[in-house]
Amino acid sequence: MTLAACAALLGAAAGSTITWWVARDGTSVSVPDGRRLDSLQADSAGYARLNGAGGHRTLTVTVKGLPRTSGYFEVWLMDRTHTKLVSMGVLDSKGRATLPVPNNIDLREYSVVDVSVQPYNGKPDHSGDSVVRGQYAG
Template identity: 70%
Template sequence: MALGELPSGSDDLHLRTCPACRGELEALRRVVTAARAPESEDIGLLQPPAELWTGIATELALTRAPAGAVTAVGEAPDAVPAEKEERVGSPAERGAPTPRAARRPLLSRRARFSVVLAACAALLGATAGSAVTWWVTRGAGETAAARTRALDSLRPASTGYASLRGTGAHRSLTVQVKGLPMTSGYFEVWLMDRSHTKLVSMGALDPDGKAVLPVPENIDLREYSVVDVSVQPYNGKPDHSGKSIVRGPYAG
């Protein structure tokens, strides 16, 4: 998102309600803006810590630091991979002029790259930690909502989600409904066609409003593309009661 990609609906909703993640997104956007900005002599960038170059050099097997980079011992010579290092004569030795004005843009770009790299490393390290925490601690209901499709609520206090997983003989329909009404009966899950005139009973919801129900291979899901959850009385009749709670297409 910091690079300009559009977020998913669930991510956009989370950002609206999570100040911590909004702050991290803005911090990353500032890094991207700094990296994309044109060259300027008055950009107030921070000096990266000395240990940053040490880590980069170790990872890339470099023997020298780039111009403008700060090392643990305060040196800043050119960086060359160890396996490809070779001495190149200085411009003066090659007979080429080396005016200070010609050298400054190159040094500025190198130093700026080091600074942006340092900022990215610091910010991404912090973001990774908090992102993992978010994914681990976020509620199961929010995770389910992000991976499934919301059903239409036919009763104001009820909300539901449904998704289809697997293929062939190993398909399963996952349904979750919150805000179930009080009843002396039970809640049945159905697959319907779009006209709501043809339906197949799939099974009952658990007391907590959840169910993972196997879908027979001979059911044509191109025709039965709608999920319905109804409240059913214990009257021994297999027919739909006509009292639906949630209904709509499932994800998958």
């Protein structure tokens, strides 16, 4: 076998291994037509999309590569200055959530989604430890 053929075979095997590694849990990072969120911690990738209109709106968030924690991951809506926040709910064990968005939340003001690592400490405030953040699609 020639050196070029060996290199091609090795490249194909490496590509297959990487594909398996990324998709091994059978989940997908993407939310259809969702917008990619900025990663604020290494290895984290997230997407968010606002669905529905009028009386029934939902926010769908998916995050892969979440850091280890003894706490949980909370989803927030915030304004562009990151000073006004509304807790929306928590991610499930696979890093996903589809959360209802109350009609009284002005989405022109609360246009940013944030996912934070929260400790179990009884305090409802944002921990200041964000994983991903950005504007949602929709």
